[in-house]
Amino acid sequence: MNIKLKVELPKVKWDAKLSGVYKLQFDNGMFYIGSSVKLHGRAGQWRSYLGGEAKCSLKDMKKMRGKIEKCKEATFWVIEFVDEGLRELEYRYIKKNVDNPLMLNTFSFEKKPIIEYNMKGKEVARYTSASQASKIKYIQLSRIKEVLTGGRKSHLGSIYKYQNSEDNCVRVRNRGVRSKLIAKKIKVLRFTKDGEPAGEFFTTIEAARVTGVDKKGVYSVLVGKGKTAGGYVFKYADLE
DSSP states (O other): OOOEEEEEOOOOOTTOOOOEEEEEEETTSOEEEEEESOHHHHHHHHHHHHTTSSOOOOHHHHHHHHHHTTOOEEEEEEEEEOSSOHHHHHHHHHHHTTTSTTOGGGGGGGSOOEEEEETTSOEEEEESSHHHHHHHHTOOHHHHHHHHTTSSSOBTTEEEEESSGGGOOOOOOTTTHHHHHHHHTOOEEEEOTTSOEEEEESSHHHHHHHHTOOHHHHHHHHTTSOSOBTTBEEEEGGGO
């Protein structure tokens, strides 16, 4: 790849840091929007990559290669300078240009929009997806999804809900049915393969200890993941 890059940035001292949202415009009409806290450095990276002087490790740039390989020139210029809220501003511009074929970092906008609330129930912010919220707030995506699905009530003082109430789903975290049954101390019944009663036990642990069957095997049959354990069928008493 040998694309000549024209950089339109103000001349500043070597140690100055310019932060903002930039646009990389190619001569075939395509463009890419990104952001950086060091715009001069980012422009230098693009110049090295497009000029073929350096290999690129960024996923977006690799995807872009096939669409711009016939281009001869490109321009790097700043859409807006900003010191705070850089991520929010970047996504705002990206969202406006989702139809552009080089907007490779807009995949998350096809997902479900969510709303962030504080612990008092007051709306704090809106995001086009959980992925966007994760990137803007610099927190793990898995934590936001746990709140969205009911695995936890909140994370770092924030509550997240899908914008469309029909998308909200409550899921018991990790254990579900097993924890409820253990809390109620439901009896465990043992049967032969022919369906003949072969004993009953107060808990899964007791059933495993008395019968000499591994407790994981007993539980696997109880929840329907296995057919038999130790040659027997186990069932919860109230699920008969």
